[in-house]
Amino acid sequence: MARMSMIEALRSAMDVKLADDPAVIVFGEDVGYFGGVFRCTAGLQAKYGEERVFDTPINESAIVGIAIGMAAQGMRPCVEMQFADYVFPAYDQITQEAARLRHRSNEQFTCPMVVRMPTGGGIFGGQTHSQSPEALFTHVSGLKVVIPSTPYDAKGLLIAAIEDPDPVIFLEPKRIYNGPFYGDHSGKSVPWSQHAAGEVPEDHYVVPLGKADVRRAGSDLTILTYGTMVYVAEAAVKAAGVDAEIIDLRTLLPLDLETVRASVEKTGRCIVVHEATRTSGFGAELIAEVEEVCFWHLKAPILRVTGWDVPYPHAQEWDYFPGPERIERVIHKVMED
Amino acid sequence: MTGVKLSFPHPPARPDQVPDFSDIVIPAAGELPVPPLDLTAEQSRAMAVGLIRVLDDDGNAVGPWADYLGDLSADDLRRGLRDMLRMRAIDRRMMNAQRQGKTSFYLLCSGEEAIGCGFQRQLEKGDMNFPTYRQQTLLIGADYPLEMLIGQLYSNDLDPLKGRQLPIMHSARDYGYFSISGNLGTQYVQAVGWAMACALRGNGQIAAGWIGDGATASNDFHSALLSASTYQPPVVLNVVNNQWAISTYTGVARGKGETYAARALGYGVPALRVDGNDYLAVIAVSRWAIERARKGFGPALIEWFTYRVAAHSSSDDPSAYRAKDEGASWPLGDPVVRLKDHLVARGEWSEERHVQAEAEMLAEVTAVQKQVEAHGTFVDPQPISPAEIFRGVYAELPEHLRRQRQEMGH
Numbered sequence: 001m002a003r004m005s006m007i008e009a010l011r012s013a014m015d016v017k018l019a020d021d022p023a024v025i026v027f028g029e030d031v032g033y034f035g036g037v038f039r040c041t042a043g044l045q046a047k048y049g050e051e052r053v054f055d056t057p058i059n060e061s062a063i064v065g066i067a068i069g070m071a072a073q074g075m076r077p078c079v080e081m082q083f084a085d086y087v088f089p090a091y092d093q094i095t096q097e098a099a100r101l102r103h104r105s106n107e108q109f110t111c112p113m114v115v116r117m118p119t120g121g122g123i124f125g126g127q128t129h130s131q132s133p134e135a136l137f138t139h140v141s142g143l144k145v146v147i148p149s150t151p152y153d154a155k156g157l158l159i160a161a162i163e164d165p166d167p168v169i170f171l172e173p174k175r176i177y178n179g180p181f182y183g184d185h186s187g188k189s190v191p192w193s194q195h196a197a198g199e200v201p202e203d204h205y206v207v208p209l210g211k212a213d214v215r216r217a218g219s220d221l222t223i224l225t226y227g228t229m230v231y232v233a234e235a236a237v238k239a240a241g242v243d244a245e246i247i248d249l250r251t252l253l254p255l256d257l258e259t260v261r262a263s264v265e266k267t268g269r270c271i272v273v274h275e276a277t278r279t280s281g282f283g284a285e286l287i288a289e290v291e292e293v294c295f296w297h298l299k300a301p302i303l304r305v306t307g308w309d310v311p312y313p314h315a316q317e318w319d320y321f322p323g324p325e326r327i328e329r330v331i332h333k334v335m336e337d
Numbered sequence: 338m339t340g341v342k343l344s345f346p347h348p349p350a351r352p353d354q355v356p357d358f359s360d361i362v363i364p365a366a367g368e369l370p371v372p373p374l375d376l377t378a379e380q381s382r383a384m385a386v387g388l389i390r391v392l393d394d395d396g397n398a399v400g401p402w403a404d405y406l407g408d409l410s411a412d413d414l415r416r417g418l419r420d421m422l423r424m425r426a427i428d429r430r431m432m433n434a435q436r437q438g439k440t441s442f443y444l445l446c447s448g449e450e451a452i453g454c455g456f457q458r459q460l461e462k463g464d465m466n467f468p469t470y471r472q473q474t475l476l477i478g479a480d481y482p483l484e485m486l487i488g489q490l491y492s493n494d495l496d497p498l499k500g501r502q503l504p505i506m507h508s509a510r511d512y513g514y515f516s517i518s519g520n521l522g523t524q525y526v527q528a529v530g531w532a533m534a535c536a537l538r539g540n541g542q543i544a545a546g547w548i549g550d551g552a553t554a555s556n557d558f559h560s561a562l563l564s565a566s567t568y569q570p571p572v573v574l575n576v577v578n579n580q581w582a583i584s585t586y587t588g589v590a591r592g593k594g595e596t597y598a599a600r601a602l603g604y605g606v607p608a609l610r611v612d613g614n615d616y617l618a619v620i621a622v623s624r625w626a627i628e629r630a631r632k633g634f635g636p637a638l639i640e641w642f643t644y645r646v647a648a649h650s651s652s653d654d655p656s657a658y659r660a661k662d663e664g665a666s667w668p669l670g671d672p673v674v675r676l677k678d679h680l681v682a683r684g685e686w687s688e689e690r691h692v693q694a695e696a697e698m699l700a701e702v703t704a705v706q707k708q709v710e711a712h713g714t715f716v717d718p719q720p721i722s723p724a725e726i727f728r729g730v731y732a733e734l735p736e737h738l739r740r741q742r743q744e745m746g747h
Binding site for chain 2: 057074105110
């Protein structure tokens with residue numbers, strides 16, 4: 001065991017897989033010699049050579065297109081989009097090529113690849129360095145969509161994603177790359193090295209895709225969330241003084257509906273929290289699913305706390321961000337019913 | 338008023354006009370040399386703006402590229418002729434079947450038969466094409482079983498893809514034919530990725546990307562050329578310039594560029610422009626580019642200069658946008674007739690034998706077609722289980738898809 005930041009845990013996952021499977025290959029903008037703008041792949045090229053870890057032109061469509069060609073031949077590419085906001089030039093390759101290859105070829109060709117991308121805001125990145133595009137991928141059959149919230153999960157989920165036979169969109173909440181974040185931007189941030197969740201095994205282990213984690217057991221209400229918002233929800237629950245159950249979904253597609261259902265049946269109240277904009281967001285899907293399977297157990301309407309339906313602002317970042325106060329207000333509202 | 342005006346390219350002739358190909362410069366056969374395999378982009382300039390031709394107007398094979406094919410036997414050429422005739426018979430029978438409602442969609446490759454038939458015969462097992470929808474000829478050249486090819490068109494139980502893809506969007510891994518996408522251009526860069534994997538694994542195999550002149554305007558054409566230039570993988574990048582992208586004249590995609598082949602030069606990728614209706618030129622240049630890739634000299638781009646004689650597809654009516662009988666006026670002739678004339682001139686074929694071969698191909702295709710139709714057509718369907726659509730979305734059926742399949746009643 002070692003204390004690792006999420007960045008280090010992700011790097012460790014790639015390191016483990018590069019070492020144990022010659023088919024694994026890592027590439028993207030700046031990921032080779034320099035090791036990525038977030039330093040996630042630092043040192044990997046020096047260790048494994050530039051045939052395994054290399055830089056690409058600024059051409060996201062080519063990064064994913066090349067990965068598809070490689071994956072179809074049996075390699076295991078794990079590529080990086082520098083920011084999730086940059087994935088859109090590759091959207092066609094991901095959604096209509098990678099996601100569909102197995103099905104349309106009746107399994108003659110498959111696409112075991114991972115597209116990693118830093119997601120979300122909270123770093124003053126402005127409109128094009130802060131977006132949370134998960135719903136644009138959960139709508140696409142053939143993809144799996146993963147978003148971790150701890151270094152331990154990040155490593156175990158990334159190893160599972162690289163070993164998965166299908167294409168995986170791996171969203172990395174960049175606000176918690178270096179430590180948890182409780183929604184108070186003026187407060188001091190605690191690095192993962194001083195946090196229990198920074199304990200990460202150095203060797204191979206897997207956190208299975210499609211399994212949610214009950215982060216906090218409780219009986220008053222269920223909060224469904226993922227990524228950075230797990231911590232913000234924890235802060236809100238503490239401030240609100242309620243006994244809430246917090247579920248970290250970890251994998252959005254496929255969704256662990258059984259864990260969700262068991263929790264909401266127990267608590268009878270549910271709120272959904274995500275940072276992405278509201279309309280047609282993943283929260284809508286969660287609410288629909290919960291309503292379908294738990295309607296008769298519900299004591300109150302399911303509500304959601306999300307980013308506003310506006311582009312992510314720069315100077316007013318914390319007005320956009322669904323902080324603990326907003327979640328707390330909604331908790332009280334749901335508890336009143 | 339500034340006098341500044343936009344340019345909107347137009348074809349030389351529209352439906353009410355006489356076909357006009359007078360702008361096309363056709364160099365004599367045999368003029369261009371066979372370059373060394375380590376050809377650079379700069380050195381390839383004459384070949385990228387010229388036109389490599391082997392068969393002259395009298396059907397003789399002339400020049401350095403003819404010499405390059407020195408060991409080619411008459412049997413090889415007769416096999417090429419048979420491939421093209423088989424393709425024509427399939428096109429004829431299947432277009433009829435579409436008109437009879439037996440299949441929803443069909444797409445002819447009339448006039449372009451030499452390109453895929455010739456190219457495929459130069460590949461080896463394990464090499465992979467990333468074709469467009471008009472390279473059925475690659476399957477013919479790979480001796481793909483007609484039952485599977487026609488079964489795919491009928492979406493019946495002989496369809497290896499179980500009805501999931503539009504007819505003509507084949508996938509045949511064992512025959513070097515990647516799964517076709519309807520999104521144009523996307524697979525050009527995937528071919529580069531496949532070729533990079535070949536190089537990384539050292540398996541001695543190569544990839545071939547295919548794209549039409551219209552889709553060279555798509556982002557991924559440029560992505561592929563840049564990637565191929567950067568990493569130098571064993572890939573042959575083919576551009577089939579057949580003059581029309583549905584109703585859009587080739588000049589719209591080309592802009593003011595001189596040739597599609599010349600585009601590769603700016604990326605540092607050597608390029609050759611070839612008479613795509615000349616089977617001998619096709620096999621000569623294919624053989625050269627494939628050997629170059631396999632020996633580690635990197636990518637090359639080939640522009641196949643040809644003409645789309647038929648409609649874009651069974652859903653298209655070209656009489657609405659181009660001159661009547663334009664195909665018959667195409668100055669580079671018909672690839673089948675040209676190869677036939679060459680073999681006849683060599684004393685290796687005859688008009689009688691040709692007529693007989695055409696009849697043989699039609700009979701063979703018709704027999705297979707009937708046998709496949711017994712497994713169901715759109716008129717007389719024998720449905721594939723609806724549960725089939727849930728298979729293969731993922732390696733393992735996830736819970737939510739299991740629930741949806743049950744909801745459907747399966």
